[in-house]
Amino acid sequence: MTLTDLRTGFRDDEQRRRVRRVIHDRLADDRDPQECRFLMRLWWQLVMSYQEVSMDELSRNIGKPKLDVIEALISAIRSSHTEIDAWVATTERSFPVIQDRGFKAARSADS
Numbered sequence: 222m223t224l225t226d227l228r229t230g231f232r233d234d235e236q237r238r239r240v241r242r243v244i245h246d247r248l249a250d251d252r253d254p255q256e257c258r259f260l261m262r263l264w265w266q267l268v269m270s271y272q273e274v275s276m277d278e279l280s281r282n283i284g285k286p287k288l289d290v291i292e293a294l295i296s297a298i299r300s301s302h303t304e305i306d307a308w309v310a311t312t313e314r315s316f317p318v319i320q321d322r323g324f325k326a327a328r329s330a331d332s
Contacts (some may be wrong), residue, residue, distance in 0.1 A: 222276045224266050229300035239309050247316035248287055256283050
């Protein structure tokens with residue numbers, strides 16, 4: 222299944238930014254670099270017209286709980302703007318904001 226259609230499924234740029242913020246802030250955890258890398262490729266896919274990541278790659282590289290959330294996102298994008306809003310709300314309740322450990326480590330090294 223190609224994911225190149227995802228960028229066209231949003232109501233507007235603000236809705237796309239909200240979804241991307243949820244992926245970045247709540248799903249892409251740098252403690253699991255491989256999973257984080259593929260979630261960030263999906264993050265890019267939401268604005269790109271070319272294939273940045275495939276569903277097969279996501280399935281192989283993202284753990285089950287987050288993969289279920291990503292599959293729900295893809296379904297929501299292909300269904301309705303209201304479902305995208307619901308996905309954002311549910312995901313924000315289900316996943317806390319991740320602390321960026323790499324950024325924090327770089328800042329403390331500079332101090």
